[in-house]
Amino acid sequence: MEKNSVPGNETFLILGNGPAGHFAASEIRKNNAEAEIVIVSKEPERTYLRTQLAECFEAAMPDDKFYMAKLEWYEKNRITQVLGVEAVSLDTEKKNVTFSDGSSRSYHKLILAMGSYNFIPPVETSLYRQDEVVEVDKLSSAHYRHISGIYSIRELADALALREKLPESKKAVVIGGGLLGLEAAWSLKNCGLDVSVVEFFPRLLPKQLDDEAGVIFKTIADESGIELILGDSLEGINLEEDAEGNPVLRSLKLKNGMTLPCDLLLFSVGVRPATSLAKDAGIAVDRGIQVNTRMETSAPDVYACGDVAEVGGFVYGTWPAALTMGRVAGANATGVDMEFPPLVLSTNFNALNAKVFSAGSIDFNDPSLEVLSFRARSKYLYKKLFFKDEKLVAGILLGDTSKSTRVMKGIEKGYSKAEALASDIL
Ligand SMILES: Cc1cc2nc3c(=O)[nH]c(=O)nc-3n(C[C@H](O)[C@H](O)[C@H](O)COP(=O)(O)OP(=O)(O)OC[C@H]3O[C@@H](n4cnc5c(N)ncnc54)[C@H](O)[C@@H]3O)c2cc1C
The missing domain is CATH 3.30.390.30 (FAD/NAD-linked reductase, C-terminal dimerisation domain)
Known part of the structure; x- marks a missing residue:
């Protein structure tokens, strides 16, 4: 690793404070004691262990187990956090970012670490009032958060909203039997709910387990008390109006025709890199923001790392990869050469x-x-x-x-x- 001198009065602007943004900031400070470092993030929380969100269903985790760093860490390292604010546009020529609160900031080096968002498949929803259908609509990623009983866990706010619903919930259905779906299903079961998991593929974890291991794992999963419905998928959602006229979940319809009464629905069907800001700014994007092994994007002085980035045609989408990419982006932004090593998934x-x-x-x-x-x-x-x-x-x-x-x-x-x-x- 070679250190180049970087002027101390530079501003490093980081968008997103997941592990990628967090470790980019710490690497920048390690290499440059003087520069201004600003992390802006849409979520109102300082960096926390997103991987532990399902454990928050039942009760809050202690701060020292949940957050990556104490508040004093930011003070000591002179890292400014701007939380609860979303970057809405980027001008790579003027080197300026505009935010949802109307403010804007210029940068010398920009790190894009916006992670990914949960994908919700478009699903037909029928709204009933006294058993009469009053409306048929499509549920999409944009509006599932407004329907009581329907959740998808990406942010702490999602886990907290679900926790609030738990005391009045009895039957949960998780759509998606991947790792995160199964983990969430297990947490819901441990909260005392009756839980079913609906998985499109005919067997569990096909990417992680060969056929033989898949059979053993299915046996264990069957014995866990969670109902597994394999080779099926969601066709429709039935809602009814509560006393105030708000939609509330009543049941689901599956493609095979089965109706599953439930009061809690959790989508866990995959994520998409949050690339729109970069794409609108004219930065090269395919599945993720395209970067080389130094995390450089197609725009000068703009780096991308973590779930939002695609390196060598691959979007890793894991915590360890985000953390490593964040370090690599931070190092290269300060002029210290570092390459992203091929990681074993x-x-x-x-x-x-x-x-x-x-x-x-x-x-x-x-x-x-x-x-x-x-x-x-x-x-x-x-x-x-x-x-x-x-x-x-x-x-x-x-x-x-x-x-x-x-x-x-x-x-x-x-x-x-x-x-x-x-x-x-x-
Ligand atoms: C419930 C759950 C369990 C998981 N379990 C595991 C696991 O066991 N192992 C594993 O390896 N991975 C796991 N993951 C995946 C892992 O959490 C991610 O790979 C990792 O968090 C990615 O880090 P990141 O920094 O790239 O993005 P994120 O952690 O997604 O952080 C991005 C941040 O940027 C913010 N942001 C987005 N857009 C903007 C914008 N325009 N302006 C400002 N801020 C913005 C977001 O709000 C977010 O705070 C899990 C994920 C979830 C949701």
């Missing part, structure tokens, strides 16, 4: 009485894969390593995930079968 899942670790992204049906597997007497214990071209490329641990760090290391180093066996991974 991994998953740690601990819910439904299951422990799952999966690392590497491969097609489990690739006939050229070689495997090393271990199956204990317990039907819930399963370990498998996948090799391609004689190198370890992926691994699955079910039940006992204690060797997960070794598996990660083995993939990063491309262990052969002999090396894997010698290093006691299984």
Whole structure:
């Protein structure tokens, strides 16, 4: 890493205070003691552990477990936070950003770290009054937050709104049986609700588990007390008016014709990078804002990192990747060369009485894969390593995930079968 001198009176403006924005700020301060650092974020909270939101359904988490840093950290590092304000337009020629409160700020270096937003599929909603349909509409990402009983968890405000509804809720349906959907379903069950999960694919976690592990995981999930409805999807939402005329969730209709009465609906069907600001400013965007391995966008002095960024055609969408990209963006913005290293994608899942670790992204049906597997007497214990071209490329641990760090290391180093066996991974 090489340090170039950067004038101390520069302004580094960071949009978004998730892990990407937070670590960009800390890296900038590490390399430049004088510059002005301003983080602006739409949410009114300082940086918190978004990954823990489902744990907030039941009760608030203690501040020291929830927030990334104490308020004193911002003071000590002279990082100005502007919270509850959204960036609405960007002029990369004038180097200026305009905000939702009418203010604007100019920058020398800009870091785009706006993360992603939850995608809600357009779904037909029917509004009933005394069993008579009064309105048929389409629910979309723009207005689900205004309907009592319908949620999608991205921000703390979403988790708090859901928590408020819990005392009057009995039956919840989660749409989407991916990692986040299953985690949320488990939290809802632990809050005392009867929970169903509806998953479009015929089996759970196809990207993380091969067929054999998928069968074991399904058995564990079935025994967790959560109803799993696989190979089906949401067709319609039935609402009714409350005494004040506000829409309230009553039931769902699935594509196979089944009606599911429920008073709480949670969407967990995927995320989309929040690229509109960059796109409107003429910055190159595909799925995410396109960046090179230094996190540079197509506009001079503008960097992007975290969920909003696409590097090498890939949007990572994970906490560790956002954190690393934030550091890389912050370093390069201050003139210190840093490259984003290729990261091994991994998953740690601990819910439904299951422990799952999966690392590497491969097609489990690739006939050229070689495997090393271990199956204990317990039907819930399963370990498998996948090799391609004689190198370890992926691994699955079910039940006992204690060797997960070794598996990660083995993939990063491309262990052969002999090396894997010698290093006691299984
Ligand atoms: C419930 C939940 C559980 C998760 N669990 C895991 C997990 O177990 N493991 C894992 O790796 N990942 C997990 N993730 C994903 C992980 O949280 C994200 O990958 C990570 O937060 C991305 O960080 P980021 O800094 O890029 O963006 P974010 O954390 O999304 O932060 C972006 C911030 O920018 C703000 N913003 C957006 N637009 C603007 C604008 N125009 N102006 C100003 N501010 C703006 C947003 O409000 C937000 O505060 C989970 C996500 C959720 C929602």
